[in-house]
Amino acid sequence: MPHARSKSMGPMTISPFACVLSALIVLLATACPALGYVPNSGLATQRTGAAAAQTYIVLVDPPPAASLQHSDGDEAAHRQWHESFLLPAVAGGVQRRVRHSYTSVVSGFAARLTAGELAAVSRKPGFVRAFPERRLRPMTTRTPAFLGLDPGRGVWNLTSYGEGAIIGFLDTGIDENHPSFRDTGMPPPPSRWKGSCQPPVRCNHKLIGAASFVGDNTTADDVGHGTHTTGTAAGRFVEGASAFGPVPAGNNTTAAGMAPGAHVAVYKVCDAQGCFESALLAGMDAAVKDGVDVLSVSLGGVSAPLDRDPIAIGAFAAASRGVLVVCAGGNSGPLPSTLSNEAPWILTVAAGSVDRSFRATVRLGDGEVFQGESLTQDKRFGSKVYPLYYSQGMNYCDYFDANITGMMVVCDTETPVPPMSSIEAVREAGGAGIVFVNEPDFGYTIVVEKYYGLPMSQVTAVDGTKIMGYAMKGSSTTNHTATIVFDSTVVGVKPAPVVAAFSSRGPSVASPGVMKPDVMAPGLNILAAWPSQVPVVEGPAEPYSFNVVSGTSMATPHVTGIVALVKKAHPDWSPAAIKSAIMTSSSAVDNDGHPIMDEEHRKASSYAVGAGHVAPARAVDPGLVYDLGVRDYAGYICKLLGEAALKAIAGTVNLTCTEVEPLGAEQLNYPAILVPLRAEPLAVNRMVTNVGPARSSYTAKIEAPEGLTVKVEPAELEFREVGERKTFTVTVSAAGASAEQKLAEGTLSWVSHDHVVRSPIVADSSIALI
Incomplete structure (x- = not known):
């Protein structure tokens, strides 16, 4: 078996721009100092002491009406109001200034503050909430x-x-x-x-x-x-x-x-x-x-x-x-x-x-072929076969203590994209080309990037296991050969x-x-x-x-x-x-x-x-749509998080939980239905709006897995005009599910002569009613 290796990126050398590309593909925060990404649990600005400042997003009430009337404009009035939270400056301290003044999507501002300054801001009338910004x-x-x-x-x-x-x-x-x-x-x-x-x-x-x-x-x-x-x-x-x-x-x-x-x-x-x-x-x-x-x-x-x-x-x-x-x-x-x-x-x-592949087919000496991918398409490479080399002890291609000159080398990867350090190691050791094998977690997903230096193909973990087996077959590996055939761009690939x-x-x-x-x-x-x-x-x-x-x-x-x-x-x-x-x-x-x-x-x-x-x-x-408005979302927020959260989220809309009906997630008029997996029947309500032909008739079609019972009432919807709304109830029960079952998935489709309006139904044992 290949030697064990940490899933962290390790000490490999990565160029600043390579970090950018890696960051766009997966969350490789620790590997990209050029972007300064922080670990998932970290904040964008690390505090080094009690007096260290960091940027906070501060939510406040809108400015008083009087200040709007006596200002040079709406933007100026809001900025003056926001700056008032930072004045006067703490004696002997730094005069803080608003970095961004928000007037549309939220009422508030961003500023660099110490813990003491934040405490002072939070005591001022009109303060709603503040939180440190993160790096996205x-x-x-x-x-x-x-x-x-x-x-x-x-x-x-x-x-x-x-x-x-x-x-x-x-x-x-x-x-x-x-x-x-x-x-x-x-x-x-x-x-x-x-x-x-x-x-x-x-x-x-x-x-x-x-x-x-x-x-x-x-x-x-x-x-x-x-x-x-x-x-x-x-x-x-x-x-x-x-x-x-x-x-x-x-x-x-x-x-x-x-x-x-x-x-x-x-x-x-x-x-x-x-x-x-x-x-x-x-x-x-x-x-x-x-x-x-x-x-x-x-x-x-x-x-x-x-x-x-x-x-x-x-x-x-x-x-x-x-x-x-x-x-x-x-x-x-x-x-x-x-x-x-x-x-x-x-x-x-x-x-x-x-349904497109940047095809780089690996052809083994025994005739087997494996469809890998590569953006680097070297058309001259496939006319020659090379000895195939794979070592369990050096499977990540960090170094080589063997002669690999002129060989095709098989390398494992522990990241979505092969590291440049492995390519350099193979090139410097005299290798002719590389077959990179996906890490097992990525299955059939092959993420490609442009590389220089050596011809290469990246294959799935399943295919890589077979290639490794061929390379290690028998006591001698001298007769094991391979080449890469570059087929440019292939479309119509299945499944996709x-x-x-x-x-x-x-x-x-x-x-x-x-x-x-x-x-x-x-x-x-x-x-x-x-x-x-x-x-x-x-x-x-x-x-x-x-x-x-x-x-x-x-x-x-x-x-x-x-x-x-x-x-x-x-x-x-x-x-x-x-x-x-x-x-x-x-x-x-x-x-x-x-x-x-x-x-x-x-x-x-x-x-x-x-x-x-x-x-x-x-x-x-x-054909039909499930519509929702701000008041519906507000009801969901009130049920989930309460009044203070609604004030923070909907501050510019000026809603309160006394004005809206609290709404559990399962009753939100969402186009997908998610309910707890439980034996007791649970009824959820939905409403659809006709946006298709004025005179339309829809019939409910249910696809449910074994153990899940789904009933829709009424089972038919008749519309007479565009914009007409109809309500229905979906009752879900998992009385027939086994004790070990954690998830059951089905669909509800409203079917007419011209349309199929499909919604997933998911019953999950980890979900609880709020």
């Missing part, structure tokens, strides 16, 4: 076709490619000169748009807003993440797109985002040092005031209570103003309960694969989609009783726009305008773009209605017609895939 983590040519988006027809034709919709991005900035953001043929932004471009950026009809809330005060993307996510959601058509080198013959290489006709506004809240919550909240505050239709947030941190999560707090106010916030679910899978961005008013996105191993899983910690994530979208090995001035890998500084990156960060903008298409088709729909349309129209099966699988090729749980994989063509015409 930044969490395509094939995906439009994979999702059924075709130029000149279907949903793109119906929605004019999202023309007129405005998408806001909270990210690392943008490469404004990238061809994905040219404005040829685009109309000007709608008259309701209030934003602008921060100099020296010049707005056009595509990029209509750009602002920075970080220290460098520029909107330039020196990381690449923001350009990639923006291009994925709304990039224009760019022909001949290729991540590295010439375009392979016969491949469709026209890159486009999900909503190529939409306008984009970029709010830089991250840089190479990381993403801080105070800046993110400032960006969200500006975006909502500017007039965006949807916000894309490919960032996240460790799960936090909703009333202490700035993204959740800001998203609540955004939803109250008609703006749906789409967020990454996190990259801490496949462990359970690892989600970020879990509030029920947020659309939380999981990540899956697409498959849940990516890194994609975080439910159940939700912050929103118990609410089914999360909501949907899955392409997030594995996504090709999209990249700033040419940002190197993609350690090695030769070749400029590339496209790059392949993985993460729920990449899945999120796919859904954001689809939200823009739905918003274009239905401008009067609420954020909850749009979210419902995307969830209930999603697909539960892969391109082979089988239930979507997880990284181990087992049937994926709803805690991994959500309601299903996004299906844009169906999302614009869902």
Whole structure:
């Protein structure tokens, strides 16, 4: 057996930019000093003593009406009110100043404070709550076709490619000169748009807003993440797109985002040092005031209570103003309960694969072949075979005490992407090429990156075990050979989609009783726009305008773009209605017609895939929607966390728990149903709104596993007009479940002549009624 090794990254040398890419793929906090990521349990600013200052987000009541009447404007009045909490300065101390003044998504400000100064602020009239900010983590040519988006027809034709919709991005900035953001043929932004471009950026009809809330005060993307996510959601058509080198013959290489006709506004809240919550909240505050239709947030941190999560707090106010916030679910899978961005008013996105492979086939001397992947395609390599070398004692390729000159070397990995240190070790020892074997936890998920130095292929753990067995067969290894055949880009791969191993899983910690994530979208090995001035890998500084990156960060903008298409088709729909349309129209099966699988090729749980994989063509015409309003969410908050939490979350909406009916999670009119797994029947109520044909008839279709009984009353719904609402009750009982059963999953589908409106039903023994 290979020698045991710690799961930590160890002392390997990693370039600053390699850290950036790793951080975008999975949560490798300890390995990325360039970004300064902290462990999951840490805060962004570490206190070194009682008097050390750190940044706090301070929530306060809105300014008194009198101060608004006597100020030079609303913004000035709020800033003066916020600064009043910091005056007078403590004798002999530092004069503190407001770093960000929030007026839209929350009422409050951000400032650096010591513990003593925070105590003084908290005693002032109007103070609500304060919490230290955390550092968050930044969490395509094939995906439009994979999702059924075709130029000149279907949903793109119906929605004019999202023309007129405005998408806001909270990210690392943008490469404004990238061809994905040219404005040829685009109309000007709608008259309701209030934003602008921060100099020296010049707005056009595509990029209509750009602002920075970080220290460098520029909107330039020196990381690449923001350009990639923006291009994925709304990039224009760019022909001949290729991540590295010439375009392979016969491949469709026209890159486009999900909503190529939409306008984009970029709010830089991250840089190479990381993403801080105070800046993110400032960006969200500006975006909502500017007039965006949807916000894309490919960032996240460790799960936090909703009333202490700035993204959740800001998203609540955004939803109250008609703006749906789409967020990454996190990259801490496949462990359970690892989600970020879990509030029920947020659309939380999981990540899956697409039907494309950057094929690098490993061919053994005995004729067996294994389909690995590699972005580095060396066409000359497959014409020759090489001795195959594998050592259990040196399986991680840290060093070699044997002669491997001219050999193909098999190396284990303990991270999602092979470390450069292993490649360097093999190269320096004279190896001819490498076969990297996935760590077991990642199963069939292969995360690719660009490498220089040696030809390589990355294979699954299952295939890697077979290759190792061949290399070690018998007493002599001299006759064991292998080569790598590079087949460029292969499309139509099955099965797809498959849940990516890194994609975080439910159940939700912050929103118990609410089914999360909501949907899955392409997030594995996504090709999209990249700033040419940002190197993609350690090695030769070749400029590339496209790059392949993985993460729920990449899945999120796919859904954001689809939200823009739905918003274009239905401008009067609420954020909850749009979210419902995307969830209930999603697909539960892969391109082979089988239930979507997880990284181990087992049937994926709803805690991994959500309601299903996004299906844009169906999302614009869902038939029925489950709608929710601010008062519904407020009732949920009151039931879960109480009055103080509602004041913190809904401060700008001015609701109290005496004004709303407390609402348990199971009774929230959510498009997914999550209940405790118990023998006693539990009845939950739902209401649907007809957004399809005026005269429609729907019949309930139940799919329930053995041991779970589900009853729907009434079992038929008759509609006579658009906008008509109908209520129904779903009663769930697990009286037939075994004592060992912990989870039971089924579906409720409302079926008409033209529509199938599908909702997952999950009964979980770990869930309790609140």
